[in-house]
Amino acid sequence: MPTRxxxxxxxxxxxxxxxxxxxxxxxEIAAALAAEEGIPALNDRHxxxxxxxxxxxRENNASPTVRRISKVSGIGxxxxxxxxxxxxxxxxxxxxxxxxxxxxx
Numbered sequence: 555m556p557t558r559x560x561x562x563x564x565x566x567x568x569x570x571x572x573x574x575x576x577x578x579x580x581x582e583i584a585a586a587l588a589a590e591e592g593i594p595a596l597n598d599r600h601x602x603x604x605x606x607x608x609x610x611x612r613e614n615n616a617s618p619t620v621r622r623i624s625k626v627s628g629i630g631x632x633x634x635x636x637x638x639x640x641x642x643x644x645x646x647x648x649x650x651x652x653x654x655x656x657x658x659x
Contacts, residue, residue, distance in 0.1 A: 561586040572648050576611065579651030587649045593638070596649075600637055603629055607650040617647045617655040 558567050561582035566574040571587075573579055584604060588596050596604070606627040610618045620643040624631040634642040643655045 570648070570654055572654050573651040576608070576651045583651065584649050591645050591649065599629065599633065603627065603634065603637060603646050604650045607646050607652060611650070611652040617652045619643055619655050
């Protein structure tokens with residue numbers, strides 16, 4: 555596994571840049587990953603999605619899909635695409651430090 559230094563921490567990542575160990579995640583790592591993904595600043599709505607994705611992943615042992623995020627978190631699909639343009643499922647999961655959702659291209 556490749557190792558990267560993100561926000562001053564050495565972390566293992568997979569071939570898509572997702573953290574291999576979600577326990578190594580921090581809000582500083584999230585902010586750095588968001589900037590890499592073209593999201594210069596995370597606001598309260600971003601954090602609501604990120605917190606939901608982390609909690610749901612822990613509870614279900616799988617990263618939530620866009621559909622699940624929009625249905626269960628209360629943040630609609632359109633807003634998800636506004637918050638995480640170009641692929642809210644993979645971007646939100648990467649920034650949240652969890653594996654890429656199954657089915658994401």
